Amino acid sequence: xxxxxxxxxxxxxxxxxxxxxxxxxxxxxxxxxxxxxxxxxxxxxxxxxxxxxxxxxxxxxxxxxxxxxxxxxxxxxxxxxxxxxxxxxxxxxxxxxxxxxxxxxxxxxxxxxx
Amino acid sequence: xxxxxxxxxxxxxxxxxxxxxxxxxxxxxxxxxxxxxxxxxxxxxxxxxxxxxxxxxxxxxxxxxxxxxxxxxxxxxxxxxxxxxxxxxxxxxxxxxxxxxxxxxxxxxxxxxxx
Numbered sequence: 455x456x457x458x459x460x461x462x463x464x465x466x467x468x469x470x471x472x473x474x475x476x477x478x479x480x481x482x483x484x485x486x487x488x489x490x491x492x493x494x495x496x497x498x499x500x501x502x503x504x505x506x507x508x509x510x511x512x513x514x515x516x517x518x519x520x521x522x523x524x525x526x527x528x529x530x531x532x533x534x535x536x537x538x539x540x541x542x543x544x545x546x547x548x549x550x551x552x553x554x555x556x557x558x559x560x561x562x563x564x565x566x567x568x
Numbered sequence: 569x570x571x572x573x574x575x576x577x578x579x580x581x582x583x584x585x586x587x588x589x590x591x592x593x594x595x596x597x598x599x600x601x602x603x604x605x606x607x608x609x610x611x612x613x614x615x616x617x618x619x620x621x622x623x624x625x626x627x628x629x630x631x632x633x634x635x636x637x638x639x640x641x642x643x644x645x646x647x648x649x650x651x652x653x654x655x656x657x658x659x660x661x662x663x664x665x666x667x668x669x670x671x672x673x674x675x676x677x678x679x680x681x682x683x
Contacts, residue, residue, distance in 0.1 A: 485670055496660060497611075497674040499569070504670065542610060546670070554599040554664045555626075556672065558610040 456481045456547045460559035468567055470532050475562045477526040477543035485546040486526045487556065488517050490539045497542065500528075533566045540564070570594060570665045572675035580681045581651055588647045589678045591661035596641035599664040602634070605677070606657045617644040617661075651682045 457480040467473050477486070485504055489497040501510045503519035503526060510517050514537065516529045526543055540563045544556040571594035581587050591600065600617040615636055616624040623636035638644040648655050661675045 487672065489674075496676045499671060499673060502671050544611075553616070554601065554670075554672065555613055555616065556601075556611075556662075558612070560610050 456545065456557050458543060458545050458557050458559040460541075460543055460562050462562060463560055464563045464565075466565045466567065467530075467533050469534055472532065473530050475528040475530070475541055475543075475564075477528070477559055479524050479526075479545045479547075479557075481524075481545075481547050482521070483524075483545045483547055484519075484521050486519050487544040487546075488526070488528055489542045489544065491542065491561070492539050500541075530564070533564075535566050535568060538564055538566045570597065570663050570673040572661065572663060572673060574659075574661060574675040574678050576678060577676065578679040578681075580683060582683055583652055585651055586647055586649045587651065587680060588645050589659055589661075589680075591644045591646070591675055593642045593663050593665075595665070597663040597665050598641070600638060600644045601662045601664075601672075602636060602644070602646045603660045603662060603674075604657045605660060611660065614646070614659075617646075648680065651680075653682045656680055656682045 459478045488500040501517040506521040508519045514531045519526045540561045542561045544558045573592045575590045602614040603611045605611045613626050614629045617636050617638040619638045635647045658677045660677045662672050664672050
């Protein structure tokens with residue numbers, strides 16, 4: 455059974471600090487997604503990583519994928535309060551077949567304090 | 569991105585009743601999916617809604633409990649049947665719009681409370 459594990463599950467940090475969220479998964483996949491969810495809202499797509507070594511950046515967020523280690527990271531640079539949300543990674547375990555099915559991690563709730 | 573709407577946005581239902589949730593997309597999409605997010609939890613895939621054929625259900629989900637329709641490439645419904653309080657969740661539809669980009673977009677969700 456495919457498992458997708460994020461850590462930490464909860465992160466409280468000061469504005470201006472840097473931090474990394476980790477996403478480990480247990481089976482081969484070359485398609486990994488990062489989403490943001492604000493309280494009471496739906497999911498907002500942040501990044502789609504489609505190959506080993508892929509790196510994408512948007513503002514203060516940077517995501518990378520290491521398919522050999524089965525690891526993705528979401529790095530936060532100089533955090534601001536507006537980044538407070540829950541972040542999910544998700545893996546398509548059958549990416550070669552393009553089923554589109556996603557297995558989600560537990561989510562990391564980020565709280566950025568002024 | 570894709571513009572996805574869901575109806576209703578929320579509902580409170582009595583035990584034993586059924587609720588049908590609609591998902592409408594602003595353009596034709598090949599793949600549509602239904603997910604459940606239980607309170608404070610992550611998302612779990614219920615099924616893939618296949619156009620013109622029966623939905624493909626994930627382990628732990630059955631057609632009798634969660635019948636799905638997909639009459640065309642822009643619309644799908646999910647019914648939560650014979651509801652119990654354990655069905656209280658947010659139900660989200662998602663679409664993979666561009667086959668090449670493999671990006672999935674989520675609808676706003678339907679927040680269901682079963683009393």
